[in-house]
Amino acid sequence: MKIYAPTIPVCQLDENNYFVGMTTADLDPLENNGHYLLPRLCIKAEPPELRVGYVAQWCDTEWQYIEDHRYEVFYSKETGEVVVIDEPGKLPETVTDTPRPDSFHHWAEKENKWVMSPEAEAQKQQQIDNERKAKINTLLSVATEKIAAYQDMIDFADTEEESTEAEKGLLAWRRYRAALLKYQKGLISELPRTPEE
Template structure:
C-alpha cells in the first residue's frame, strides 16, 4: 500500500494568476488515494524563481515573468504629475522615473530628460530674486520695528540698567539691519543671523 504525504506544497495565486506565495494542500482523508484538497486560487507547480523587479504569472502551463513597478513613483512626461504604480507590467512610454524638478522644466524626448528653456530659466531666476527680495523686505521691516522699540526703551528707561540693556539691543538690531542691506546689495553672500533677544 502506497503511503502519501499528509500535505504537499502548492503555489498560491491572486485573481490575475500572479504568484502570491506558497501554502499547503491536505491529503483528502475520504479518498486516500493521493488526492489532495487544493485550496482555491492554488495550483500544483514548482515555486517560481525569484527575479528582482519582476513578478511571476501562471499562464496555465508555465510561469512567465512580468515587470513589477508597483509602489514606485513615476512622473507623467506631459505634466510632471507624480503617480504611484499600482499594477504589474511595463511602464507606459508616457512616464519617466526621473523626478519632475519644477514647473519651469519640460520633458525632452530627444534628450530623454527634463530640460528648461532659456525663457523658463529667466522666469525661474526672476522668481528666486522676487522671493529673496520679499524675505529681505520682511526681515528689514521686523528689524525696523525692533530698533524703534529699543529706542523707546532707551528714551523712557526708569533705571540705568534698563537703559544699558536697551542700548545693547538697539546696537545689535542696527548692526543686523545694516548687514541685511549689505546682503540685499550683494556685498555679503550669507543672510545674517537674527539677533538673540
C-alpha cells in the same frame, strides 16, 4: 497500502493568476488514493524562479514572466507628479523614474531628460529674486520694529541699567539693519544673522 504525506506544497495565485507564494494542500481524508484538497486559486506546480523586476503568471501549463513595476516610484513626463503603477506589465512611455527638479523643467523626449528652456530659466531667476527681495523686506521690517521698541525703552527707562541694556539692544539691531541694507545692495554676499541668533 501506499502511505501519502498529510500535506503537499502548492502554488498560491491571485485572481489574475499571478504567483503570490507557497501554501499547502491537505490530503483528502475521505479518499485514500492520494487525492489532495487544493485551496482556492492554488495549483500543483513547481514554484517559479524569482526574477527581480518581474512577476510570474501561470498560463495553463507554464509560468510566464511579466514586468512588474508596482512597488517602484515613477513620475509623469507631462506633470512631474508621482504616478502609481498598480498593474504588472510594460511601463507606459508617459512616465520616467527621474523626478522633475522643479516646475520650471519640462520633459524633452529627444534628450530623454528634464530640461529648462531659456524663458523658464529667466522666470525661475525672477522668482528667486522676488523671494529674496520679499525676505529682505520682511527682515528689515522686523529690524525696524525692534529698533523702535529699544528706542522706546531708552526714552522711558526707569533706571540707568535699563537704559544701558536697551542701548546695547538698539545698537545691535541698528548694525543688523545696516548689514541687511548692504546685503540688499549686493555689497556683502552673506545674509547677516539677527542679533538674537
